[in-house]
Amino acid sequence: xxxxxxxxxxxxxxxxxxxxxxxxxxxxxxxxxxxxxxxxxxxxxxxxxxxxxxxxxxxxxxxxxxxxxxxxxxxxxxxxxxxxxxxxxxxxxxxxxxxxxxxxxxxxxxxxxxxxxxxxxxxxxxxxxxxxxxxxxxxxxxxxxxxxxxxxxxx
Numbered sequence: 001x002x003x004x005x006x007x008x009x010x011x012x013x014x015x016x017x018x019x020x021x022x023x024x025x026x027x028x029x030x031x032x033x034x035x036x037x038x039x040x041x042x043x044x045x046x047x048x049x050x051x052x053x054x055x056x057x058x059x060x061x062x063x064x065x066x067x068x069x070x071x072x073x074x075x076x077x078x079x080x081x082x083x084x085x086x087x088x089x090x091x092x093x094x095x096x097x098x099x100x101x102x103x104x105x106x107x108x109x110x111x112x113x114x115x116x117x118x119x120x121x122x123x124x125x126x127x128x129x130x131x132x133x134x135x136x137x138x139x140x141x142x143x144x145x146x147x148x149x150x151x152x153x154x155x
Contacts, residue, residue, distance in 0.1 A: 038149060092153050099140055101140040
């Protein structure tokens with residue numbers, strides 16, 4: 001991974017994780033023309049969940065925010081895989097979709113998913129600005145706290 005974005009990751013002290021294999025009957029990403037769709041990524045680091053449980057009860061909003069950042073790191077690893085290791089092929093992040101494992105009275109979904117959004121801005125600058133949704137879910141895969149999906153435009 002050589003280039004401007006690789007240098008930016010180094011400057012930020014970020015090492016992308018190894019890409020995780022799909023845990024079901026789907027692929028980690030699909031490419032249609034110049035649009036790259038990345039399947040939902042959960043907060044796995046070195047084969048283990050970083051946070052498990054409901055945000056707002058078992059997990060703090062701050063830890064949920066950190067969890068969303070881990071999801072975004074996994075998204076970037078998938079994007080790098082799709083781009084042959086060259087993140088300079090990304091024209092921009094178009095959209096993030098964030099799911100927060102929480103109870104019915106929780107309403108800080110945006111604060112949690114900001115962890116993913118902020119990373120895209122740190123890494124891609126202006127090209128990291130994106131549309132987004134942040135919603136609650138009664139449960140998520142493996143009991144994780146957050147899941148984030150993404151759509152990118154490639155050059």
